[in-house]
Amino acid sequence: MNPTTVSLGSRQVGDGAPCFVLAEVASAHGGSSETALRMLEAAFKMGADGIKFQLFRSEQLVVRRHPGRKDFDEIELGVKEWRKLLRAARASGLALLVEAFDHDSLELAAEEGADAFKVHSTDMENPELIRQVAETGKPVLFATGGVPDDAVRQALDLVGSAPVILLHGFQTFPTPVEEIRFRELAAWKERYRLPVGFLDHTDGGSGFALVAPALAVAWGANLVEKHFTLDRSKKGYDYQSSLNPEDFYRMVELLRQAERAAGDSPASESEGARRYHRTMARSIVAGTLIKRGDVLTREMLAYKRTDARFDPGFPPRQADRVIGRRATRPIQADETIREDMLE
Structure with missing residues (x-):
């Protein structure tokens, strides 16, 4: 505790x-x-x-x-x-x-x-x-x-x-x-x-x-x-x-x-706070060039801010949804990894 x-x-x-x-x-x-x-x-x-x-x-x-x-x-x-x-x-x-x-x-x-x-x-x-x-x-x-x-x-x-x-x-x-x-x-x-x-x-x-x-x-x-x-x-x-x-x-x-x-003697976040978090939070991006057919490993990934207001991809805490999956197309270094890029 x-x-x-x-x-x-x-x-x-x-x-x-x-x-x-x-x-x-x-x-x-x-x-x-x-x-x-x-x-x-x-x-x-x-x-x-x-x-x-x-x-x-x-x-x-x-x-x-x-x-x-x-x-x-x-x-x-x-x-x-x-x-x-x-x-x-x-x-x-x-x-x-x-x-x-x-x-x-x-x-x-x-x-x-x-x-x-x-x-x-x-x-x-x-x-x-x-x-x-x-x-x-x-x-x-x-x-x-x-x-x-x-x-x-x-x-x-x-x-x-x-x-x-x-x-x-x-x-x-x-x-x-x-x-x-x-x-x-x-x-x-x-x-x-x-x-x-x-x-x-x-x-x-x-x-x-x-x-x-x-x-x-x-x-x-x-x-x-x-x-x-x-x-x-x-x-x-x-x-x-x-x-x-x-x-x-x-x-x-x-x-x-x-x-x-x-003397001595249930929270809720505002929409502005949520919007700020969505805008500024890190997403999972390619840390290097990932080729089509590559099986993604942790070493291939990086966690960075992307300014992806409308397409943030995966947050780092969802890395287990990315690691072990196969790329359906080439993914460039620093490109945000999205669901439609993976098998």
């Missing part, structure tokens, strides 16, 4: 503990490790409890034809840069959380002592990555925005008794207020008896962005993740949902006031 209180660094996350505030860097560093280091320094001053980085290799995340491939290539940091940055984070006193999108990135973060790992909502149907995260022995944060309930349950089964935090929220650059659905926080907590968190992607330029985390705490959130940037006016990556450092600090103040004011 998963514990109802989870340790992130030196902090406890769960009912009875103060809300854990997680400063999300995501892509706001713009591919500059120096900017990322400056953001780390800012996160400490802003009053965050932890900082989270996204580690990926673009060639393993998206297909070459993906409209966002150029951007991913631009913001990808190298191994040496990540080692320096992760070590600085470990020395900062903040809890270090990593959202790794591939096995190599996961291994790197584990080697550098990440305190916990987050599984992105679009990887919640990627059992291989989930198993690899569980094998680190660290706490796991599952982002559930738009994810089918059976996939959430399967992910929980895959990690066994590992400490888990379930996260509600998704990114639509930014998320409209009516899509936030605070009530789902209480529903997830009641259903799974686990700590829950709020992924706040409200408009960073709105006044509501300062109070949304406090409202989430009132609805039962044990953790709040919020994007930040050093300067919103530059309109860099992820700026839409990001706060400037001074606003982030004010947001934390309001959240803590809400906690003090509180």
Whole structure:
């Protein structure tokens, strides 16, 4: 059984503990490790409890034809840069959380002592990555925005008794207020008896962005993740949902006031969340040229985002429906594998 209180660094996350505030860097560093280091320094001053980085290799995340491939290539940091940055984070006193999108990135973060790992909502149907995260022995944060309930349950089964935090929220650059659905926080907590968190992607330029985390705490959130940037006016990556450092600090103040004011003492996803998941989730594609008549093996496959809004193919969790079947025609590398291509 998963514990109802989870340790992130030196902090406890769960009912009875103060809300854990997680400063999300995501892509706001713009591919500059120096900017990322400056953001780390800012996160400490802003009053965050932890900082989270996204580690990926673009060639393993998206297909070459993906409209966002150029951007991913631009913001990808190298191994040496990540080692320096992760070590600085470990020395900062903040809890270090990593959202790794591939096995190599996961291994790197584990080697550098990440305190916990987050599984992105679009990887919640990627059992291989989930198993690899569980094998680190660290706490796991599952982002559930738009994810089918059976996939959430399967992910929980895959990690066994590992400490888990379930996260509600998704990114639509930014998320409209009516899509936030605070009530789902209480529903997830009641259903799974686990700590829950709020992924706040409200408009960073709105006044509501300062109070949304406090409202989430009132609805039962044990953790709040919020994007930040050093300067919103530059309109860099992820700026839409990001706060400037001074606003982030004010947001934390309001959240803590809400906690003090509180005293001691069946969820359904929106269509917008489901649409986001369908658009961004990985599909099974050919990892190499597959000839007509070839019997498909795991080594022939890759799991990548395809931007296939209307033809997503098979999710990674349905690999058993693909492996062992024969190709009825040639399938090019990076081509989405569909039912009509297989015997």
